[in-house]
Amino acid sequence: MLISLDLQADIPIYVQLRAQIIEGIATGQLKPGDALPSVRQLAEDIGINMHTVNKTYNILKQDGFLLVHRQKGVVVNPDMLPRVTKEYVQQIHNDLRPMIVEAYCRGMTKKEFTQMCKDIFEDLKKGEAKS
Amino acid sequence: MLISLDLQADIPIYVQLRAQIIEGIATGQLKPGDALPSVRQLAEDIGINMHTVNKTYNILKQDGFLLVHRQKGVVVNPDMLPRVTKEYVQQIHNDLRPMIVEAYCRGMTKKEFTQMCKDIFEDLKKGEAKS
Amino acid sequence: MLISLDLQADIPIYVQLRAQIIEGIATGQLKPGDALPSVRQLAEDIGINMHTVNKTYNILKQDGFLLVHRQKGVVVNPDMLPRVTKEYVQQIHNDLRPMIVEAYCRGMTKKEFTQMCKDIFEDLKKGEAKS
Amino acid sequence: MLISLDLQADIPIYVQLRAQIIEGIATGQLKPGDALPSVRQLAEDIGINMHTVNKTYNILKQDGFLLVHRQKGVVVNPDMLPRVTKEYVQQIHNDLRPMIVEAYCRGMTKKEFTQMCKDIFEDLKKGEAKS
DNA sequence: GTGGTCTAGACCACG
DNA sequence: GTGGTCTAGACCACC
Numbered sequence A, B, C, D: 001m002l003i004s005l006d007l008q009a010d011i012p013i014y015v016q017l018r019a020q021i022i023e024g025i026a027t028g029q030l031k032p033g034d035a036l037p038s039v040r041q042l043a044e045d046i047g048i049n050m051h052t053v054n055k056t057y058n059i060l061k062q063d064g065f066l067l068v069h070r071q072k073g074v075v076v077n078p079d080m081l082p083r084v085t086k087e088y089v090q091q092i093h094n095d096l097r098p099m100i101v102e103a104y105c106r107g108m109t110k111k112e113f114t115q116m117c118k119d120i121f122e123d124l125k126k127g128e129a130k131s
Numbered sequence E: 001g002t003g004g005t006c007t008a009g010a011c012c013a014c015g
Numbered sequence F: 001g002t003g004g005t006c007t008a009g010a011c012c013a014c015c
Helices: A013-026 A039-046 A050-063 A086-105 A110-130 B013-026 B039-046 B050-063 B086-105 B110-130 C013-026 C039-046 C050-063 C086-105 C110-130 D013-026 D039-046 D050-063 D086-105 D110-130
Strands: A066-069 A073-076 B066-069 B073-076 C066-069 C073-076 D066-069 D073-076
Touching (some): A013 A050, A013 A110, A086 B110, A110 B110, B039 B050, C013 C110, C110 D086
16 A cells, blocks of 8 residues: 655644544445554655554554554554544544635635536546555 | 624634634625724634734735725725635645545445535525625 | 652553653642643653653643643643543443452452452552642 | 363453452362462463463462362472461452442442452352252 | 753663 | 564654
8 A cells, every 4th residue: 555645744743644544444445354564664665653543543553444453563553444524524524624714715615526526526536446 | 794703613713713714705894995893803703813813914905905005994894805726726625535435435425425415505695695 | 749650560551650740630739720840850760751741741631621822831730620521430440340250259358348449549549638 | 170261351361360260279170189280281272381280380370279289280288278368358459449439439339349259259259068 | 931842872571 | 573562762743
């Protein structure tokens, strides 16, 4: 699986890495039960510090995407991946609102915005089909 | 205009304040040419540091939402509010993508997501109508 | 508030520190809304590394005991302290069971065990009364 | 006797295995003098590393639950199972205290907590009766 | 000043 | 070998 980070961006590395791993799961490149690289291995591969990878893994563990198997190391949760909970909807709504407010203020129409969302969804599904 | 900040959220105050002012513009509570409170005044009113208000105003000036009027002080740009630029589309796309990836991974459908967006748009328009 | 850690024990420092802070909240030495020392300050006071304190604070944040107020720093959650959730009951049950199994196996009676628990409860309430 | 381990839990395997064997003794599935499977055999049966089983047996030997019989191999101590020593009381108290402190802090009453303990005791006795 | 992030290097428990 | 923990020291964003 390919990881692409922008170490110069103002988004923390661990947040970018988290997003990349979730994308891997979303597109089926990482399937439930699959083992991930060790923290040290992945850190070396992408040229960042071990602790940064560790932080990402820990957050994803807490989210329920990953868990530590005592024999296989870190694996994608084989039993139940996180679903859309009430809290998650609340959170995503809170994140979405200011974005939409500004888009609206700049004159973007509802249609344009939702089309953008749909395009991203379609892009994802294409990635999934390929994998 | 009512400003509501959450000092316990993990979103910087200046970002929240920026969003609130943009929302004021979006809903018509702040119209082009309207004057905003002075930095000191607003800081005192909402109980935050003067520098934070200043930072917000500066960013909004740079964005093109606000500008300095010789007599009235800081006002909502009376000539032309910011529109949907290419850079803006790029930025919003970059922000939107990881959100959608996670939503998709959690099993949220394209329809559910776009409906959520539409609801927020509608909510905004209602606010606009009332004001 | 007095913090007492055993740096030689095989219990991680951050776990001990977490327990001590919860004890502070339980006994009323730390009340909702109270500010805690900064990570650097507390680390220096008790002679451990900043990151260890930070880890403790982060876990307690996640648990809902603490939160970061952008003006006051880290504070005891002023709104709602964590309660007994279903998951918490499950977890405490899982922790308790092997302890009781061994106690039972060693011939400790139900009465002796519960008396021990009661003693600890009483001890806590005394501490609370004093504070 | 059934051994159930959770390789994804954050409790070391050898600790879980130790608890399971003690539970076997507590419920009478393993009686004083009974032989346990060989290290290799048990490791293979439950799919874990031989060293892990070995470690568990060694700890249980040191605790006094098991000992090595010349002919039968590792057996449940036929003479005297470990009792409630002063050190054991001290240790269990130290383990129990932080659990009770947090439970108390979350609003669990003394009665609720002790009832939980009693339930576990009763559950154990039921298991013992059946065996 | 605060917390947040990242790096570097070390030791240990576990399997 | 793995992850978990702790230390040390640094830079940055925020207020």
